Amino acid sequence: MSEPTIAVVGATGTVGKQVIASLMQHDVEPDQVRFFSSERTQGEELDYQEETLPTEPPREGSFRDVQAVILATPSPVARELALDAQRSGAWVVDLSGAFRVDANVPLVAPGVNDGVLDRAFSGRIVSIAHPATQTLLATLGPLRAKFGLAFADVTMLFGASSRGNQGMEQLTKQTAGLLNAKDPDIEVFPHRIGFNVIPAVGGFEGGLNEGERHVLVEAARIWSGEALPALTATALTVPTYHGLTMVISAHLNRPVDADGVRALLKEDTALKVIDDPSQNVYPMPMLSTDDVAPHVGRIRAAGPRVQLVVAVDSVWRLADTAVDVALELADRS
Amino acid sequence: MSEPTIAVVGATGTVGKQVIASLMQHDVEPDQVRFFSSERTQGEELDYQEETLPTEPPREGSFRDVQAVILATPSPVARELALDAQRSGAWVVDLSGAFRVDANVPLVAPGVNDGVLDRAFSGRIVSIAHPATQTLLATLGPLRAKFGLAFADVTMLFGASSRGNQGMEQLTKQTAGLLNAKDPDIEVFPHRIGFNVIPAVGGFEGGLNEGERHVLVEAARIWSGEALPALTATALTVPTYHGLTMVISAHLNRPVDADGVRALLKEDTALKVIDDPSQNVYPMPMLSTDDVAPHVGRIRAAGPRVQLVVAVDSVWRLADTAVDVALELADRS
Numbered sequence: 236m237s238e239p240t241i242a243v244v245g246a247t248g249t250v251g252k253q254v255i256a257s258l259m260q261h262d263v264e265p266d267q268v269r270f271f272s273s274e275r276t277q278g279e280e281l282d283y284q285e286e287t288l289p290t291e292p293p294r295e296g297s298f299r300d301v302q303a304v305i306l307a308t309p310s311p312v313a314r315e316l317a318l319d320a321q322r323s324g325a326w327v328v329d330l331s332g333a334f335r336v337d338a339n340v341p342l343v344a345p346g347v348n349d350g351v352l353d354r355a356f357s358g359r360i361v362s363i364a365h366p367a368t369q370t371l372l373a374t375l376g377p378l379r380a381k382f383g384l385a386f387a388d389v390t391m392l393f394g395a396s397s398r399g400n401q402g403m404e405q406l407t408k409q410t411a412g413l414l415n416a417k418d419p420d421i422e423v424f425p426h427r428i429g430f431n432v433i434p435a436v437g438g439f440e441g442g443l444n445e446g447e448r449h450v451l452v453e454a455a456r457i458w459s460g461e462a463l464p465a466l467t468a469t470a471l472t473v474p475t476y477h478g479l480t481m482v483i484s485a486h487l488n489r490p491v492d493a494d495g496v497r498a499l500l501k502e503d504t505a506l507k508v509i510d511d512p513s514q515n516v517y518p519m520p521m522l523s524t525d526d527v528a529p530h531v532g533r534i535r536a537a538g539p540r541v542q543l544v545v546a547v548d549s550v551w552r553l554a555d556t557a558v559d560v561a562l563e564l565a566d567r568s
Numbered sequence: 569m570s571e572p573t574i575a576v577v578g579a580t581g582t583v584g585k586q587v588i589a590s591l592m593q594h595d596v597e598p599d600q601v602r603f604f605s606s607e608r609t610q611g612e613e614l615d616y617q618e619e620t621l622p623t624e625p626p627r628e629g630s631f632r633d634v635q636a637v638i639l640a641t642p643s644p645v646a647r648e649l650a651l652d653a654q655r656s657g658a659w660v661v662d663l664s665g666a667f668r669v670d671a672n673v674p675l676v677a678p679g680v681n682d683g684v685l686d687r688a689f690s691g692r693i694v695s696i697a698h699p700a701t702q703t704l705l706a707t708l709g710p711l712r713a714k715f716g717l718a719f720a721d722v723t724m725l726f727g728a729s730s731r732g733n734q735g736m737e738q739l740t741k742q743t744a745g746l747l748n749a750k751d752p753d754i755e756v757f758p759h760r761i762g763f764n765v766i767p768a769v770g771g772f773e774g775g776l777n778e779g780e781r782h783v784l785v786e787a788a789r790i791w792s793g794e795a796l797p798a799l800t801a802t803a804l805t806v807p808t809y810h811g812l813t814m815v816i817s818a819h820l821n822r823p824v825d826a827d828g829v830r831a832l833l834k835e836d837t838a839l840k841v842i843d844d845p846s847q848n849v850y851p852m853p854m855l856s857t858d859d860v861a862p863h864v865g866r867i868r869a870a871g872p873r874v875q876l877v878v879a880v881d882s883v884w885r886l887a888d889t890a891v892d893v894a895l896e897l898a899d900r901s
Contacts, residue, residue: 388817
């Protein structure tokens with residue numbers, strides 16, 4: 236069998252660019268990739284290894300010779316293209332969350348529900364869990380397995396990259412403006428994000444914003460069938476670019492101490508424990524860049540209560556997971 | 569009796585400047601104030617109403633004709649000057665936290681432990697609770713009184729003003745540098761703060777940073793004698809200037825719903841409920857500037873669990889509380 240071809244849709248976006256970086260890291264050859272973007276950015280060219288590759292809007296039949304399509308687009312676009320691609324016989328790896336509640340579509344969180352792709356499912360569409368969900372469940376997983384998890388509350392600090400390229404450009408523009416005493420234009424975020432904190436990530440429904448809904452809905456789905464610990468989430472946007480910071484407060488079924496929690500999390504090779512506060516060593520979004528592993532630190536515990544801080548390069552985590560899954564699925568073709 | 573004279577030490581600092589703004593708002597006349605600063609900033613002049621007033625370093629006898637001294641200095645300086653000032657017969661209002669564990673020194677949190685100054689205490693020194701403590705207990709107070717509070721976890725996002733003028737200058741300098749692709753100098757904070765999140769506010773002891781210790785120690789002292797709810801705190805520094813954002817997760821003794829919590833908090837005139845997320849209305853540090861009241865919103869509840877977001881202008885809250893207390897004490901002279 237020849238090497239599979241992987242298509243990336245939304246290739247010029249924040250997540251798409253990281254997907255492409257991950258494809259290069261996986262040594263996927265230039266003739267095995269196809270890049271698609273919206274009408275708006277069509278014609279833009281992207282460096283890939285030694286070559287410069289074109290992008291084009293996806294059209295009827297675009298995915299005919301492709302084994303896996305990675306959708307790094309907004310949800311409505313993903314919903315439409317996923318069905319097209321599936322009809323063409325390609326595997327579809329959706330990063331948009333469009334299918335996160337679809338019982339026919341496996342929801343993948345590596346290190347959390349490994350093996351989910353080996354169970355029977357009807358279509359060829361696979362949904363990658365939001366990186367916040369992946370990170371939260373990957374961190375709580377070992378605690379839950381060993382001590383039992385009663386419930387947890389998580390505060391999530393998203394950077395401007397949660398709104399893609401536009402979000403990051405807005406942060407730069409507003410910040411530069413504010414440093415020059417200029418009133419900022421409000422476009423991508425509902426309020427000024429430069430030097431501010433907005434307790435919102437995406438739109439609200441039923442009192443919860445999109446960032447919170449993603450995590451709560453996906454965690455419930457991934458944890459279902461097992462004794463389901465109760466979870467609450469608060470998502471805020473802070474003036475950083477990449478990276479997601481979480482403060483997790485968990486209540487276990489048995490008392491623990493910080494050393495025990497630290498030792499347990501250190502055993503988990505999917506996590507990096509970075510925890511020596513007196514030496515100014517702890518997780519920070521700045522340090523987690525380009526690392527797929529969540530950085531865990533500021534571990535405190537008393538009785539059954541545990542607090543910790545987690546930082547993760549959420550965009551890289553999402554992109555790299557997508558490429559792993561796409562390559563695995565493409566091999567099945 | 570003639571009008572009392574109020575001294576401000578640390579007048580050119582972040583908190584000192586806000587103390588002076590509050591004195592003006594309280595219509596204290598220019599001949600009733602004296603401004604002191606460190607050797608480093610001596611000679612600096614400050615606008616006060618229609619006048620320009622000098623600052624000088626405090627010396628032996630500086631507080632002789634003063635009825636109340638507001639100490640907006642680092643703790644070691646406050647510890648020394650407080651005793652000097654007390655010996656001169658002045659009341660001392662300490663904002664530094666130097667006396668927050670001293671059983672002889674009342675710890676004041678307006679709206680939380682009102683009347684504490686009317687009980688007997690031996691010296692003339694009074695400590696103002698950290699604005700984070702004030703805000704947290706003022707928010708939890710009504711919930712605790714009505715439903716009973718089992719425990720609470722709080723995540724606190726401090727701005728650069730927690731490190732005073734230097735902190736804010738560092739944020740500006742690093743941010744401007746980063747926008748021009750310059751590596752930042754690391755001086756005031758242990759790591760880069762521009763476009764980053766640092767899970768630290770001040771130095772660490774026993775796994776807790778200064779911001780966390782302040783709140784936990786003060787809350788335990790203010791709540792002691794009553795059934796003490798257990799509290800955990802995580803303090804982080806985010807790239808904002810003024811303002812403190814808190815995410816509070818509380819577990820009550822009785823089930824509630826969000827409407828019930830909202831209605832209860834609205835009855836409290838010391839709080840402002842700002843809670844209409846679907847219209848992008850919620851607390852933000854940007855909006856809390858110059859308001860002494862904590863802004864409370866994003867109210868969610870299920871069973872006995874409540875989540876909310878609080879924003880407060882912590883510097884203004886501290887400064888304005890100090891002036892209220894100083895004027896009240898000075899009247900007792």
